[in-house]
Amino acid sequence: MLKKIPSPAPALNVGKATKHDSADRHVRGNALYIDDIREPRGTLHLAPGYARESCGKIKSLDLDAVRSAPGVVAVLTASDIPGLNDCSPSFGGDPILADGRIEFHGQVVFAVVARSHLEARKAAKLAHIEVIAETPMVTAEDGLAREASVLPTYEFSRGSPEATIKASPLALSDSFRIGGQEHFYLEGQVSLAIPQDQGEILVHTSTQHPTEIQHLIAKMLKIRDAAVVCECRRMGGAFGGKESQAAQWACLAALASHVTGRPAKMRLDRDDDMIMTGKRHDFRCDWQAGFDETGKISAVEVDFLARCGCSADLSLGVNDRTMFHADNSYYYPENRITSHRIKTNTVSNTAFRGFGGPQGMVFSERMMDAIAIKLGLDPLDVRKTNFYGDSGRDITPFGMKVEDNILEELVGELEQTSDYRKRRQEIQAFNTRSPFLKKGLALNPLKFGISFTLKHLNQAGALVHVYTDGSVQVNHGGTEMGQGLYTKVAQVVAEEFGIDLENVQITATTTDKVPNTAPTAASSGTDLNGMAAKLAAETIKSRLIDLAAKLYQIEKSAISFANNHVQIGQQKIPFAELTQQAFLQRVSLSSTGYYATPNITWDRDSKSGRPFLYFAYGAACAEVTIDTLTGEMVIDRVDILHDVGKSLNPALDIGQIEGGFVQGMGWLTTEELVYDDQGRLRTHAPSTYKIPTASDLPDDFRVKLWDSPGNREDTIYRSKAVGEPPVMLATAVFSAITNAIASLKPGVLPQISAPATPENILAAVKLMKSGD
Amino acid sequence: MTMRQSIRFVRDGKAVELTDIGPNDTLLDYLRLTEESRGTKEGCAEGDCGACSVAVGAINKNGQLEYQAVNSCIQLLGMLDGKEIITVDDLSRGQEALHPVQDAMVRHHGSQCGFCTPGIVMSLFTLYHKGIKADRQAINNQLAGNLCRCTGYRPIIDAALESCNGSLDDRFVQAYAATTETLNKLDDGQDVFLGTPERFFAAPASIASLAKLYSQHPDAIVVAGATDVGLWITKQLRDLPKIIHLGRVEGLDRVEDNGAELLIGAGATYAQAEDALATIDPDIAEVVRRIGSSQVRASGTIGGNIANGSPIGDSPPLLIALDARLGLEKADSKREIRLEDFFIDYGKQDRQPGEFVSYVKVPKLAKNQFLRSYKISKRFDQDISALLAAFRLTVEHNRITEARIAFGGMAATPKRAAKTEKILVGLDLADQSGWTKAAETLEQDYQPISDMRASKEYRNDVAKGLLLKALHEISHAVSDTASPETRVIGQRNNSLREAV
Ligand SMILES: Cc1cc2nc3c(=O)[nH]c(=O)nc-3n(C[C@H](O)[C@H](O)[C@H](O)COP(=O)(O)OP(=O)(O)OC[C@H]3O[C@@H](n4cnc5c(N)ncnc54)[C@H](O)[C@@H]3O)c2cc1C
Numbered sequence A: 001m002l003k004k005i006p007s008p009a010p011a012l013n014v015g016k017a018t019k020h021d022s023a024d025r026h027v028r029g030n031a032l033y034i035d036d037i038r039e040p041r042g043t044l045h046l047a048p049g050y051a052r053e054s055c056g057k058i059k060s061l062d063l064d065a066v067r068s069a070p071g072v073v074a075v076l077t078a079s080d081i082p083g084l085n086d087c088s089p090s091f092g093g094d095p096i097l098a099d100g101r102i103e104f105h106g107q108v109v110f111a112v113v114a115r116s117h118l119e120a121r122k123a124a125k126l127a128h129i130e131v132i133a134e135t136p137m138v139t140a141e142d143g144l145a146r147e148a149s150v151l152p153t154y155e156f157s158r159g160s161p162e163a164t165i166k167a168s169p170l171a172l173s174d175s176f177r178i179g180g181q182e183h184f185y186l187e188g189q190v191s192l193a194i195p196q197d198q199g200e201i202l203v204h205t206s207t208q209h210p211t212e213i214q215h216l217i218a219k220m221l222k223i224r225d226a227a228v229v230c231e232c233r234r235m236g237g238a239f240g241g242k243e244s245q246a247a248q249w250a251c252l253a254a255l256a257s258h259v260t261g262r263p264a265k266m267r268l269d270r271d272d273d274m275i276m277t278g279k280r281h282d283f284r285c286d287w288q289a290g291f292d293e294t295g296k297i298s299a300v301e302v303d304f305l306a307r308c309g310c311s312a313d314l315s316l317g318v319n320d321r322t323m324f325h326a327d328n329s330y331y332y333p334e335n336r337i338t339s340h341r342i343k344t345n346t347v348s349n350t351a352f353r354g355f356g357g358p359q360g361m362v363f364s365e366r367m368m369d370a371i372a373i374k375l376g377l378d379p380l381d382v383r384k385t386n387f388y389g390d391s392g393r394d395i396t397p398f399g400m401k402v403e404d405n406i407l408e409e410l411v412g413e414l415e416q417t418s419d420y421r422k423r424r425q426e427i428q429a430f431n432t433r434s435p436f437l438k439k440g441l442a443l444n445p446l447k448f449g450i451s452f453t454l455k456h457l458n459q460a461g462a463l464v465h466v467y468t469d470g471s472v473q474v475n476h477g478g479t480e481m482g483q484g485l486y487t488k489v490a491q492v493v494a495e496e497f498g499i500d501l502e503n504v505q506i507t508a509t510t511t512d513k514v515p516n517t518a519p520t521a522a523s524s525g526t527d528l529n530g531m532a533a534k535l536a537a538e539t540i541k542s543r544l545i546d547l548a549a550k551l552y553q554i555e556k557s558a559i560s561f562a563n564n565h566v567q568i569g570q571q572k573i574p575f576a577e578l579t580q581q582a583f584l585q586r587v588s589l590s591s592t593g594y595y596a597t598p599n600i601t602w603d604r605d606s607k608s609g610r611p612f613l614y615f616a617y618g619a620a621c622a623e624v625t626i627d628t629l630t631g632e633m634v635i636d637r638v639d640i641l642h643d644v645g646k647s648l649n650p651a652l653d654i655g656q657i658e659g660g661f662v663q664g665m666g667w668l669t670t671e672e673l674v675y676d677d678q679g680r681l682r683t684h685a686p687s688t689y690k691i692p693t694a695s696d697l698p699d700d701f702r703v704k705l706w707d708s709p710g711n712r713e714d715t716i717y718r719s720k721a722v723g724e725p726p727v728m729l730a731t732a733v734f735s736a737i738t739n740a741i742a743s744l745k746p747g748v749l750p751q752i753s754a755p756a757t758p759e760n761i762l763a764a765v766k767l768m769k770s771g772d
Numbered sequence B: 001m002t003m004r005q006s007i008r009f010v011r012d013g014k015a016v017e018l019t020d021i022g023p024n025d026t027l028l029d030y031l032r033l034t035e036e037s038r039g040t041k042e043g044c045a046e047g048d049c050g051a052c053s054v055a056v057g058a059i060n061k062n063g064q065l066e067y068q069a070v071n072s073c074i075q076l077l078g079m080l081d082g083k084e085i086i087t088v089d090d091l092s093r094g095q096e097a098l099h100p101v102q103d104a105m106v107r108h109h110g111s112q113c114g115f116c117t118p119g120i121v122m123s124l125f126t127l128y129h130k131g132i133k134a135d136r137q138a139i140n141n142q143l144a145g146n147l148c149r150c151t152g153y154r155p156i157i158d159a160a161l162e163s164c165n166g167s168l169d170d171r172f173v174q175a176y177a178a179t180t181e182t183l184n185k186l187d188d189g190q191d192v193f194l195g196t197p198e199r200f201f202a203a204p205a206s207i208a209s210l211a212k213l214y215s216q217h218p219d220a221i222v223v224a225g226a227t228d229v230g231l232w233i234t235k236q237l238r239d240l241p242k243i244i245h246l247g248r249v250e251g252l253d254r255v256e257d258n259g260a261e262l263l264i265g266a267g268a269t270y271a272q273a274e275d276a277l278a279t280i281d282p283d284i285a286e287v288v289r290r291i292g293s294s295q296v297r298a299s300g301t302i303g304g305n306i307a308n309g310s311p312i313g314d315s316p317p318l319l320i321a322l323d324a325r326l327g328l329e330k331a332d333s334k335r336e337i338r339l340e341d342f343f344i345d346y347g348k349q350d351r352q353p354g355e356f357v358s359y360v361k362v363p364k365l366a367k368n369q370f371l372r373s374y375k376i377s378k379r380f381d382q383d384i385s386a387l388l389a390a391f392r393l394t395v396e397h398n399r400i401t402e403a404r405i406a407f408g409g410m411a412a413t414p415k416r417a418a419k420t421e422k423i424l425v426g427l428d429l430a431d432q433s434g435w436t437k438a439a440e441t442l443e444q445d446y447q448p449i450s451d452m453r454a455s456k457e458y459r460n461d462v463a464k465g466l467l468l469k470a471l472h473e474i475s476h477a478v479s480d481t482a483s484p485e486t487r488v489i490g491q492r493n494n495s496l497r498e499a500v
């Protein structure tokens, strides 16, 4: 049973499908990104240089030709760094400039500083770097063979799964791969550093984590945090790729500016960006499961072998989250979930929307498909059989109780509205009569835990100023990457003061307004910053109420704010009149707000407690057609039903759902990262790495918000986070493809890995057709 | 004839004249760095993301002003001579009301991070100016080269459906007459030459001037649409001191239907040639539709696709299967060769110093000839082929009397499948027994390689699958019987009976 949720008061701003605060500027082309800021005169430009090899000791570094190339002002190497040469967000191992050895192909060894971007790029090609090449560890298997890891193995276990699987009436085991993913934010990595008075430095940086960059620059330059300001008005997309890995470029721009005394900008060329920055972790996944003839699982064992790349970066949290989502929506009575964090000589993999969760769910969904295929059951029935349920079937592998499960209702509704059962029959009929083309259908659920699993990150600050003319300025620690965070927070503040959204001025995120912030990540931006801004606004509002009560000699309860006015008993005055009064009466109109998420208690060492405040839910139904002669595939139709609690802004939420789904769909279908045997990425440009384009969106695409009574937890206006979960709706596409291939030989599990490119689909089809 | 030492284009209604441009300067750098108009974004600098899309206006063959979206990152600035350039910064200045396309994008929530948005707006601006009621397919085609990583496209498509609806009402429409006049004035028929004999941008106005200039500078790079050459500059960072642009050469862009065959001038863009090519067979239309994006097809040429000599260009195998011939020309001499003979080896073509491609002649299909062509790529739209297959079978009384098979992506050059063709000749289309053997023979014709687009195993398997597919489709077309569904993309209109 759901806890009763208090029904909210009618809202003026929240819940409205307000447009993105920058929408007009986006379409006019005058929303400024960092590369669009008019550079101060004399700004210098950087380009990175790297070796041909993938790993080994640097024997010699000859930069003479680089130095004497046209336009070059300076060439930076590790020895130019006065302080700490590391931009790791966690355990070190990410030199800003390689010092002595390189660990992956594309690791930056030096940086050219020149008058123009083009001159810098051309000069960077002229270096002679000699490396005593070692045999690189390219695949997870290579790393495993040498027992190389970036972090210790971590495990959740319950019961004795191995024995239980052996004793089970039925069992399956399987190994398959899940590919990585390039973020392909449309705006590449970019930072502009401008020296300030008294040795301070201002860095405009396209990042989800200005605070971390501030700290890293300070450490690198051996100056105090207080002397560095990092600012970000907006990013042209990030998706996790600018959480930790925006830092190196900001550091280099700052270093160039420190060395030359001039403003310096570093903007990565697209190919450099794709070669030099980390991606979604790719996995090999080995599993076995025991179950009965209804498909009900008794025990699961799974080993996740993650290619982490050359350093730890954010791999701890990412891989933990894979484990936290290896159950997706299903109860595993007994389980062993093991995560191996393998080191390879490839770029360090990093955060990417979903932060490891998607890989966990691709596993659980493949397991459901495998069981259904083996038993000849409808995969949806197997899924439902294994859903979390009442007491006794509601404890996750990490010990947290699932208290807010709405999947039965949500999935039931989608099953109806998508016409799942009828289409299942139609598809069977189609497959019987069609020799070359085969269809598949899948309806997959999702349950995603909301909160940073690193507890201390679940905090946020905001700063709200009210001016005497009644206009309001809001600032907070969250960053805007397109998700509409600024808009939602402004809606919250406008709601508090009962004023129109136009009266709330949104300002750039900057470390000198709100300090010591967490990254904007884990879908938590609105949950955290919205709450902090609300608290700041409430503080000012309560001062205004006190003032009005005093001035008008009236009960506080008779004072309310709406429609740009303040109702004071029978009297109604403009909001701006009260703010003017406040100034005259010497009442502060500025306040900070601070929020720390309650009720989360996860302790990683003891593997106990509650990592998540709540879960977000959703489900998707996908229908595909494959061509068994070529492996080509089209997605015919997709239906989505997704839970965002009480939506703060349905337009923005739908945007996150659709965009997230399509991004997940790309990850599992056309987006393929290909490395050669030396660990060099071969797909480092949009010409070879294919993200979805307009025609990949299914012709029939139906997306709905689940009609929720609101989050049972006391989140901002009872909404739910929406940034990441929709990516995982795309598992339905992968399952539908599996389903289509499986039609070729009932009872046999197709050997398909992700992404399901035409090539991978055809290989699986071929196996189905050959022998038994 | 006098020579002009400047380039001129129209910006904001006025002619702009530049006398000092580098041969490798790009339009995007001009806009962002020289003009400091920073609405136009750089997302990749290689023609693949569309963030840099701008609208280019030019007078078409019917004397009409026509707007096309191009990727400014790989357009050489000199190529814009005689054109109008419109960027997102120009659509609605200052406080002016939003353009209908912009307005629809806002109301449908078509931007999230907004970085792709200027390019999308400009791409849709050109669709708007087509004055048609755009359907989903037209929108997909227009947007194939505009990547958006945030929205998943649905709101953008909705904005396009709403705003590109056939109504034409913006200030650019009102200015058609004036712009046409300005552009006509700029069209002076003079040769353009900027720079020195060692380093120049040239745009000859006639075939004779082109032949002469190229013979004087056989080391110059001939540029048609720059959709290949542009990347040598922006990605390989090559310095190309001498550029000869073909875009102003009178008559080089002709597209003629001579009854039995088409003649396509080397300077004709895909956009200019696609309607004529489509009359030969719907599969040709589909292959052309899937070459690059609307931006790429607005600039890129079949002549460039051929001259580039790549083993993965899409038009060569298709044209070879059709038995096309290639016209080559230089000062004082002209010749015509079979297209397949042009491709000698990887990176090596039958083209002499100072010689340029002048046209390609494409025979149409005889009544008893059947064409099937398939493009295989990881992503359907705007992707380079893993392989491209083209089959032309001549059929008499159900028997194959001639077979022309050509593949791209299967060898170091676009290449025919000589052995397989032999096996096919004489086969009865009503009898499937010989098909598998024919398909297996492809392995003797081709030894493909593995790369990031596909493994050699996949290339071999698909090549076989495509031959079988073509045989199935053609046998049904010949017997005029209903075929089971054979395609997930590029459906042919089978109601058009292909009579023998
Ligand atoms: C994003 C993108 C997508 C693409 N997609 C495809 C695709 O799907 N399929 C495909 O086949 N190609 C594709 N291409 C490659 C390219 O667009 C084609 O090869 C195009 O046909 C080249 O024509 P162009 O006029 O732009 O050639 P240019 O770049 O101008 O020239 C190409 C080469 O041909 C030479 N050349 C050009 N014209 C002549 C002439 N008349 N005589 C002698 N030499 C000449 C040039 O010197 C140069 O060597 C793509 C390119 C991009 C950027």
Ligand code: FES
Pocket (backbone or CB within 6 Å): B041, B042, B043, B044, B045, B046, B047, B048, B049, B050, B051, B052, B053, B071, B072, B073, B074
């Ligand atoms: S910048 Fe990507 S197409 Fe031009």
Ligand code: FES
Pocket (backbone or CB within 6 Å): A186, A236, A237, A482, B110, B111, B112, B113, B114, B115, B116, B117, B147, B148, B149, B150, B151
């Ligand atoms: S809105 Fe971000 S890429 Fe399109």
